[in-house]
Amino acid sequence: MRIFKIILLCLFVALGISCKSGRSIVASGEVDVKLSAKQLIKESGKRNARFKTLQAKVKIDIIQDLKESSYTVNLRMEKDKTIWISATLGLARAMITPNRVQFYDKINNQYFDGNYKLLSDLLGVELNFEKVQSLLIGEPLYNLKDDIYIISMSDNSYILQPKDQNALLELFLLFNPSHFKMDSQQLLQPLKKRFLQIDYLGYQDVEKEILPQNIKIIAVEDTEELNVVLEYKSVSVNEEVRFPFRIPSGFDEIILFDAK
Template identity: 80%
Template sequence: MKSLKITTACLFLILGVSCKSARSVVANGEIDNKLTSKQLIRENGKNDASFKTLQAKVKIDIIDGLKESSYSLSMRMEKDKTIWISATLGLARAMITPDRVQFYDKINNQYFDGDYKLLSDLLGVELNFDKVQSLLIGEPLFNLKDDTYVISNNEASYILQPKNQNSILELFLLFNPSHFKMDSQQLLQPSKKRFLQIDYTGYQDVDKQILPQNIKIIAVEDSEELNVMMEYKSVSINEEVRFPFNIPSGFDEIILDDAK
């Protein structure tokens, strides 16, 4: 059942953002050793996404142990309200809203209808709609104004971490010196042997907004590792979008009592 839970969760997470006529961003900025954590947080906030709607084609590659699979999906989003995903021919479809997570699979005649506990338990982070949306559009999972951070750097990125790291959940945020968007988000739970890393390996300029182009998610628990690579194509923003979703009758409900 664990592989089913992981695959289901990945379908909820396979979303991103891009735009038609977008240009790839060349990241060639240099590290400023005098930059403070407050200045970095302020610069990052200036580049928050401000679109109203978007739709895109998303290419997905998933590596789960020795199993590899690829998908082409359609994705639509109304920012802060709805995230919708549909596989080819509508064989699988998911819809996420601030208070609900829904999914159905016509191949196996099954569906899921519940809250964010599945994703939260699987990834080891308390998730909600805002966190899922932020993760997928290259913004920090956590509100950076809610804590005090210290800054350091490596050769390519600024690194923020809480001044007082939580022993239960350690957090490291890496920012690009060119545009101050995220290079990586890394969350570690040592006691549960869990590690989650979201790498933003490419960005694009969309109507003067800098948005992700390629994302890689690595989720590790004990000795098991899941890799998800996403590429966003044929995207448009601020156009009218619809979110058709209706769980077919006769499908079996997916019950995940033990998501841990």
């Protein structure tokens, strides 16, 4: 099933969300109907993450076809440079950098070694390390200075969307009025019957940074749906980290995508 293959790879990337055990933030702010799109973009930019490194244990729940499975992984990250994930006993390991996406699986003696072009072609979205990282730390997927946006309001969020939506890819960004981080990012590809939604269910204050605490990812393709929930158990930031990674010899290459 292709959507499972998409999310399998995206899941390794998605573990790059940064947060730290800290004080949960109670989002009690109210929307300001006078706020302009330009002001919202400026306020959002002030909240961009500034940490250098991160270590964490992440609990992952995957729900598909009414079946649920749970995993816990170790995560290490050097902002803007490397995302490293290791399963229990190193049975599976992944390393994502600006130029490469790599992982291997010792249970099945398989590996993947590729770049973002494969993901970009499949998802219909130009993807790179910066966009993935931004999405996963509660920041907008796209650089908001590269387009003209319009603003609207719901009861609990500011809604930002391009003034001229692309018929092939519609984008909706929901911002929290308390701290101007993301409440939700939604990408819709109507012609391909694809929908991706990333909901930020809670934030926490970590060393004066506002970072995600719980995230839910919903991916739909045609009639297939997959849900991934991420919960961060413990984190340390700005400590020295290492990224040991070597694909074992004799492993078979994983082919995740259709050739077409």
